Amino acid sequence: MAAMSSATPAGPGRPRDPGVDRRITQAALDVFGDAGWAGFAMEPVARRAGIGKATLYLRWSSKQELLTDALTAGLPRISDVDTGTLHGDLVELATQMIGLYAGPCSKAALRLHLEAASIAGIAEHYGRMRTAQIAAARDIIRRGITRDEIPGGTSVTLLLDTLAGGAMMHALTTPPAERAALTAGAAGHARELVDFLLHAVATPAH
Amino acid sequence: MAAMSSATPAGPGRPRDPGVDRRITQAALDVFGDAGWAGFAMEPVARRAGIGKATLYLRWSSKQELLTDALTAGLPRISDVDTGTLHGDLVELATQMIGLYAGPCSKAALRLHLEAASIAGIAEHYGRMRTAQIAAARDIIRRGITRDEIPGGTSVTLLLDTLAGGAMMHALTTPPAERAALTAGAAGHARELVDFLLHAVATPAH
Structure with a gap:
């Protein structure tokens, strides 16, 4: 290479x-x-x-x-995220997702979902990148469990799907004319999203 | 037309x-x-x-x-969703999203995010469809609030972003070889997702 x-x-x-x-x-x-x-x-x-x-x-x-x-x-490096707290790490992750899907790389990111698997030489690289990103994101949650920030029984998959997916969906449903404002205020929206989701896992089941 | x-x-x-x-x-x-x-x-x-x-x-x-x-x-009709309970409506909504992004229309749905705005005659139709879908989804949450199923202060935006986004992200990160199995079990995964999120809004803030 x-x-x-x-x-x-x-x-x-x-x-x-x-x-x-x-x-x-x-x-x-x-x-x-x-x-x-x-x-x-x-x-x-x-x-x-x-x-x-x-x-x-x-x-x-x-x-x-x-x-x-x-x-x-150009794409987010989830493996570099390590702020020392679960809350901080998840805010950083959600901020990166909003920046990706509301920012200048949005089309390239969507295009990868569509085309990556059928491009020789890119499929393997993208597959490795995605596997590494998912592993790094799961490590963020596991570190939070080790530090007793959330209960051991927390569903890592549901928490990550709703965090990353919630950030992506918010960016994609924001009208193009408002995306620059969303990107500028990404960290603020990311904090609201993380507070909402951590409340789901931090309180005992009813 | x-x-x-x-x-x-x-x-x-x-x-x-x-x-x-x-x-x-x-x-x-x-x-x-x-x-x-x-x-x-x-x-x-x-x-x-x-x-x-x-x-x-x-x-x-x-x-x-x-x-x-x-x-x-071919795309989901959120306006037809009305099971009588918030839980039932949200499970139906999440099941539709998983079916859309893990099923045979997945590429068309992603392609719309990429191209719709620049296709004359499609941009307006897609814009109207998307606006109507978002309005119908917000109505689902508001009916749940009216029926006292969730607190009045619930963030409609955060609940919908995490529900629809969580379903979409789960489908997109499922390897292609496992998507048929996910589609077949979509309602089961949708219920887990909805239980996880309703727990976030049904319990008082800590």
Whole structure:
């Protein structure tokens, strides 16, 4: 694989410009979100990022590698979430989900659900990413149980489905004209969602 | 608009075959789900439904009208949900959502989130459908409040986001090979989800 992320040393030559890396990542996700795999190519990504096509070919030898790196860099990293409390971790997770589905990567994220399984070279990478994300999210809940923040019998699946799904649904049903405001206030809505759900698991069954 | 649904009288000639109507609806949603609006046309829909193209043109004068009718007939009708109890209504709603996102219309439903806003003639219809569905879902919660099944201060938005989103997320994160089993047991999972969420709103805040 050519370049895993902007954290990889740039090798000989000039150090990489992180602003250019971010532009390439967003341009790749934009083109994939708008046109799908059928319309994904070096040319439109370079045009959208405002760079020469040669710059892309210097770093990525195929469009699979370019999209793989853009997904790795541009989609949420649940494995990095560890604030020290379950409440803090869940707010961070919900904030990331709202940002993803109300923000500039929304179309790319939806497109992955539709197309990832049928794109050679992307299916495996996306499958691994999704498995790792689900495992990291389940670890967040298990750490909360270990710290006695919620009861041991809590359904990890129901809590995660309603948290991540509730954030996603809220973003998708927000009219496009109001999504920028939702993204700006994502953490506030995430806190309301987490308070609502933790109340479900923290009180004994009736 | 040519034919709003199979409930519309067929006019002169032979009465319609509801089996053919269902095949056309599913074929139209399959083609839209797989190929998007760019690949949606009378020809592939007729081929997939196993009927002649002339049969489609007799009833629909444009592909917009065909897709509009397929969406009306094939997507969940939340406005028809009224079991008499909040619990029953929410289980029905969650079962519909699981069936939609784990079943044969999953790709068409995801494709609508991606493309509907930019398809002339579909954007308005989809916008009206979605507004009506959200209003019908909110009515379900309000009837539950009127019947004293949940407290008056319940957040309608949080309860609906977590219910519909939790069902959607569960379906989307279920591996393709296990989706048929999930669809078959959708009502059972829907009940677990509803019990989990109603517990959140039925107990006083701590």
